[in-house]
Amino acid sequence: VQIGTPLQTTYVQLDTGSNELWVDPICSSSADPSFCSDLGTYNPPSSSTSVDTDIDFEITYGEGSVSGTYYIDNILLAGKAPTNFSASLPSTQFGVGSTSSFVYAGIMGVCYGYPYNTLYYNIIDQLANDGKINSKLFSLALGSVTTTAGEIVFGGVDTMKYSGSLTEVPILFPGPDGSVRYWVNLNSVGNTEPGASSKLYTPAGYSLAVILDSGTSLSYIPQALFNLILADFPGAVAQSDGSYTVPCSFASESGTMNFGFGSVIINVPYSQFIIQPSAGTCYLGVLPTSNTIPILGDTFLRGAYVVYDQSSKAIYLANYVDCGSSLAAVPAGAGAALAFKGSCAAPTTTTSAAPSTTTTTSTTA
Structure with a gap:
């Protein structure tokens, strides 16, 4: 995913078992520090469109956990060849990690979001709401x-x-x-x-x-x-x-x-x-x-x-x-x-x- 203005690239793990997008794991406490460090980070102060919500989050997985703060910024989902698909999602909420344990990458959760599991629209919700896809x-x-x-x-x-x-x-x-x-x-x-x-x-x-x-x-x-x-x-x-x-x-x-x-x-x-x-x-x-x-x-x-x-x-x-x-x-x-x-x-x-x-x-x- 690419986030902010100008765009900052970071790679995340796709997860159908969770429902939130977050970035920036703490690599020193990850399962694979070297691999984690190669995936890129998002630095909110470097984006002119970044908004700090002052709302904290905490997520626990089967193995690993993360906590941090929710931000709102523009997100670009960028694919690879041969399709080179991209979808721009303005003003999208996601988490930025401040502490994490045993996770080597940020995670894009694509399970049900609002109103079942989140109080805001997640990535799948946003794609449908913005007309990028015909249904969820x-x-x-x-x-x-x-x-x-x-x-x-x-x-x-x-x-x-x-x-x-x-x-x-x-x-x-x-x-x-x-x-x-x-x-x-x-x-x-x-x-x-x-x-x-x-x-x-x-x-x-x-x-x-x-x-x-x-x-x-x-x-x-x-x-x-x-x-x-x-x-x-x-x-x-x-x-x-x-x-x-x-x-x-x-x-x-x-x-x-x-x-x-x-x-x-x-x-x-x-x-x-x-x-x-x-x-x-x-x-x-x-x-x-x-x-x-x-x-x-x-x-x-x-x-x-x-x-x-x-x-x-x-x-x-x-x-x-x-x-x-x-x-x-x-x-x-x-x-x-x-x-x-x-x-x-x-x-x-x-x-x-x-x-x-x-x-x-x-x-x-």
Whole structure:
């Protein structure tokens, strides 16, 4: 994002699990001080259009926290080639950090804003209010572990980032904990091992409320379900921090983890589900929830193309495939995104549906 007059550039992490934009983490207390320092900062006194609201904020995440002061200034959302999209948002409120812990970058939260979670219009609200998008809708292709960037399309879809038709999944509004977030019902979880038939870990009629959260690296599910998955990754070893290492050979196998939502099954290849932070060290991409609400994070989202439609209170899902780029604006109206079919061929590994049972570039259509 670029902020102020003249423009100051800073990079932020896209987060579908939170709802506020803030910048300027304290890099010395971040998870990665060197990387954090390379992302740029916003200095309010250097902007002639900056307004200090004298209102403090504090945000706590699953890991990390930030506090600071709200400012109002002009914001430019600037994308990268090939679209070079930009959207100017005048007089937009956001946070400027003064203290933070264990966060390496500012965060752009794109969950529901006003009036559910904020007392002011957040980025998605502003885009819709200013007529930059037809409704409060955006789509996300997180990309694979081998790509350098994902893609968010404000107000539209990229039909060359998925295969087949989008499937509508209602947002639970509000969620089981009373919050207004991207809660949906997960109806099945299964596995297709290399050279084997698909199997389900969940019974017919299964339903688990989960949050689709790009700000969470792993996925978190109930202990009993986790135990069933763990049994299919022999050689897994529990670590002192609660994570599980697995043999890195799994990452090169052709198996998939399969997540069902109504009639659609999202097949996540092992290569996207296994995390490999360094050569020779691999981690299982899911953990038991313990004190955490059920979340499908990046290890799920790397296999999915997701359209988040606040206006229709719906999520639209398809299997992620990257065959280029072709943007299309989604008109206003309930279910309007369903008219846009993916242009890509189906993934090489697919699973039939169970019976009802990391920088991100911004673009617009």
